[in-house]
Each structure stands twice: as structure tokens, then as C-alpha cells.
Amino acid sequence: MRSLDHLVLTVADVRATVGFYVDLLGMEERTFSGRTALHLGDQKINLHEAGREFEPKALRPTPGSGDLCFVVDGPIEDVARAITEAGVTIEEGPVDRTGARGPMRSVYLRDPDQNLVELAAYPRA
Secondary structure (H helix, E strand, O other): OOOOOEEEEEEOOHHHHHHHHHHHOOOEEEEEOOEEEEEEOOEEEEEEEOOOOOOOOOOOOOOOOOEEEEEOOOOHHHHHHHHHHOOOOOOEEEEEEEEOOEEEEEEEEEOOOOOEEEEEEOOOO
């Protein structure tokens, strides 16, 4: 294997999810074949509306079952401040964590479906 291309989130309301990830987190909305995706760099999140999932699908697609981590440009305290100023509650953090590339600082929040969203900043080299 080489990398992650995309993942799928099952959501209750596609428009609410797009608003959160595009307006708050800066992702880009794109449509393809009548479907909606959120793009970030070379990866994307395909959105499936609960009860109208694209086949094949996960065995038990459920809104709110996701736990995602995104790398952001730090410092994480600045990211946390911007999130709070946007009226979104920080559930935990900033806290020290270990990511795929080593030590990082993270904050945790929830998207409209209550998926756990971790925003993490690696120290600058």
C-alpha cells in the first residue's frame, strides 16, 4: 500500500456537513456523478447521506461513528482560538499526542453528526 485516497462519512445532512468542513476547516467541496466530496490536498472524503448510501457501502453506515484527525498549520493554540471564535466548542485540548509522524499537539471538536474531529499540529522543524 502507498497512501489513503479517500474515505466515506455517512451523514444525516450533507449540506450541514459541507458547511462545517468547508466554512470552518477550509476544505473544498466538489461534486462528481451527482455525489458530494470534500477535498483536502490529495485526499477526499466522500459524503453518503444516511439511508441513501452509494453501493457498495460499509456494513453498518452510521452518522457520528467517525473519528478523524487532520493535520493543520500551527501553532495549535491559534487554531483553537479561531475555532472558538467561530462559535465551535473545543471538546479537549490543546493536548500532546503522537501521530503518524511523531509528537504533535491536538484539539478535539465535533462535526454536525458528532463525529470526533481532531486537529493536530506538528512542531516546525
